[in-house]
Amino acid sequence: xxxxxxxxxxxxxxxxxxxxxxxxxxxxxxxxxxxxxxxxxxxxxxxxxxxxxxxxxxxxxxxxxxxxxxxxxxxxxxxxxxxxxxxxxxxxxxxxxxxxxxxxx
Numbered sequence: 134x135x136x137x138x139x140x141x142x143x144x145x146x147x148x149x150x151x152x153x154x155x156x157x158x159x160x161x162x163x164x165x166x167x168x169x170x171x172x173x174x175x176x177x178x179x180x181x182x183x184x185x186x187x188x189x190x191x192x193x194x195x196x197x198x199x200x201x202x203x204x205x206x207x208x209x210x211x212x213x214x215x216x217x218x219x220x221x222x223x224x225x226x227x228x229x230x231x232x233x234x235x236x237x238x
Contacts, residue, residue: 135218136220137222137226139218139219140222140223140226143207143219144219147161147203148165148167149165151167151169151226152167152168153167153170154167162203165204168223168224168229169228171229174223174224178232179220183216183220187207187208187211187216189202189206190202190203191203
């Protein structure tokens with residue numbers, strides 16, 4: 134999957150094998166997200182994930198708490214399409230699935 138390749142090159146140094154334990158993770162406060170934890174990616178809206186990857190967390194004002202973090206912004210390096218591919222790679226690597234429309238309703 135293309136998104137997993139982008140994840141491996143851009144995200145894994147901090148987020149590791151989707152567990153938040155990449156080689157660059159020690160010392161970050163807050164620590165990088167552990168996508169395998171069911172209280173992270175499975176609980177977040179896809180639009181938040183997109184915004185977080187695109188805009189990052191560095192430089193947010195104090196009012197931006199609790200979203201302020203060392204997460205870099207990727208909007209200059211990744212296209213919107215690539216950001217969505219990374220998100221889908223994160224879901225897949227974490228063993229989670231994005232929300233879907235319930236077509237029975």
